[in-house]
Amino acid sequence: MKNVINQEDVNQVWGAFWQRQAKSDFTSLFTQRLFLEGYPVFKKYIPKVDNLKVLDVGSGSGRYGLQIARDFPQAEVVLSDIVQSSVDFMKNLVQWSSLSNMKVKQEDIFNFSFPDNHFDLIFCDVVIQHLSRDSDAIREMKRILKPGGLMMVSGVNKYNFHSIYKLLIKLSRKKYLYHFERSYSHSDLKDLVIKNDLLLVSEDGFYPAYGVFRLKYISPFFKFLGKLIDFFLKILVSRFFLSREKKKILQIVKMIISKSNILAW
């Protein structure tokens, strides 16, 4: 795995990925564990106000943006991605959903076509980890976020089983499916917030056993082990590790940030 990657490589990896997914059954997108575990965590932060303008950045399949559009029918949701195969995928998804409060646009996170101060909510799930200039991406999202708007950004947690999975892939000289992928510690994410003059309003996370499930390529036993770990960690976290510090260690995805001038809530 290379440490530095250029955008053409990223586009190639994801372009091919979404092309392979083109024949997916749309219903199954909403029953995958990553989505089932993640979506409710994001949803609880979405403000329940009329006419919320939402941008889903690097939407991939578009399932998160679509679910937001479903759950917040008064919102206007734009699904966006840089690669054409994702845009094609999402156009079919939107048609399949018959929802009318969604649009699909091809957009580059480093250079959006939207004006300044345009969106109330920018949602960006597991995208910046694949980019070489993650801080520049945050800065461009901040430009199009309204003052007081909310930016939800997530990335994989460095202190998670997933890092062991990636190490094993590296040691066995296999190619990692997504090629380049950075992992974030709590302070890495916090630095991005501070560097871009944003205000951290909340942190959260989900799916601690993600990396264990991925080891199922070695043996199906890991799928079972993943389920077991997921189950017990959830109990453990909710019962014994309620402090913010301890919770963070077990989280895979986190970071909820807002623009600095107005506290969102």
Ligand SMILES: C[S@@+](CC[C@H](N)C(=O)[O-])C[C@H]1O[C@@H](n2cnc3c(N)ncnc32)[C@H](O)[C@@H]1O
């Ligand atoms: C891991 S997928 C995330 C998909 C989706 N957000 C989700 O959570 O299911 C990363 C996505 O980021 C997109 N991406 C990569 N570079 C981008 C860029 N410069 N601008 C916009 N999207 C980009 C890729 O095409 C890919 O669809």
